[in-house]
Amino acid sequence: MIRAIAIDDEPNALRVIENHAAQVSFLQLVGAFTDPFKALKFLEENNVHLILLDINMPDISGLELSRIVKERNTFIIFTTAFSEYALESYDLDAVDYLLKPFEFTRFHSALLKVRKRLSSSSYTSNFFFVNTGNERYKIRYRDIQYIEGNGNYITYHLGSEKVLVRSTIKQVLAYLPPSDFIQVQRSYIVALSHIDVIRDNHIHIGQVRISIGPTYKEQVKSIVDDFS
Numbered sequence: 001m002i003r004a005i006a007i008d009d010e011p012n013a014l015r016v017i018e019n020h021a022a023q024v025s026f027l028q029l030v031g032a033f034t035d036p037f038k039a040l041k042f043l044e045e046n047n048v049h050l051i052l053l054d055i056n057m058p059d060i061s062g063l064e065l066s067r068i069v070k071e072r073n074t075f076i077i078f079t080t081a082f083s084e085y086a087l088e089s090y091d092l093d094a095v096d097y098l099l100k101p102f103e104f105t106r107f108h109s110a111l112l113k114v115r116k117r118l119s120s121s122s123y124t125s126n127f128f129f130v131n132t133g134n135e136r137y138k139i140r141y142r143d144i145q146y147i148e149g150n151g152n153y154i155t156y157h158l159g160s161e162k163v164l165v166r167s168t169i170k171q172v173l174a175y176l177p178p179s180d181f182i183q184v185q186r187s188y189i190v191a192l193s194h195i196d197v198i199r200d201n202h203i204h205i206g207q208v209r210i211s212i213g214p215t216y217k218e219q220v221k222s223i224v225d226d227f228s
Helices: 011-021 036-045 064-074 083-091 104-116 167-172 216-228
Strands: 002-007 027-033 050-054 075-080 095-100 127-132 135-140 146-148 155-157 161-166 181-187 188-191 198-199 200-206 208-211
Touching: 002 036, 002 104, 011 027, 011 104, 011 216, 027 036, 036 064, 050 064, 064 075, 064 155, 095 104, 127 161, 135 161, 146 167, 167 181, 167 188, 181 208, 181 216
Parallel strands: 002 027, 002 050, 050 075, 075 095
Antiparallel strands: 127 135, 146 155, 146 188, 155 161, 181 188, 198 200, 200 208
């Protein structure tokens, strides 16, 4: 699942993106902003894979904003009515450049490029940050053994360490690398690299034994068969 936000100072342009996004099964549009500074605040507290970004905006241009977020290892698709920025956008390593008004097929094509890049392990960031009270805690993907959900809270199990965060399994799953993690029941996600044994419909990670939910059996089987 690609987790994305859209930034455009024109509400009508955002509505077009929202309508297109609703038709893409592998896209989760988690925010739409007419104010780029509110979008930046959102990005400080949330992880996303993609920003759908207008260029010609007051106060700060999309090109300037893309330079600010570049260190976050976030994909950019520019959405603009002006073709003259195309060359500069590619210098910023944008995935694509959508010239308004764009149709759904063109929008979908750009998202397929993002999905292809996202599936490349060479591009996936090695870590992310979570909010734990008044702190921002750095978590490395390789340290996660499994993730346990309990209502509106999840616990990252990092070997001998546990990190409790206000979030849900669905929200966490949206930004985990799909090639490295799999949901095995409603309240558990496991890291494939930390699985020791799969036996009697249970996954064993060290001394921990996690049952595989009925609706997740085929998904687990297909992933494991891919690695066999």
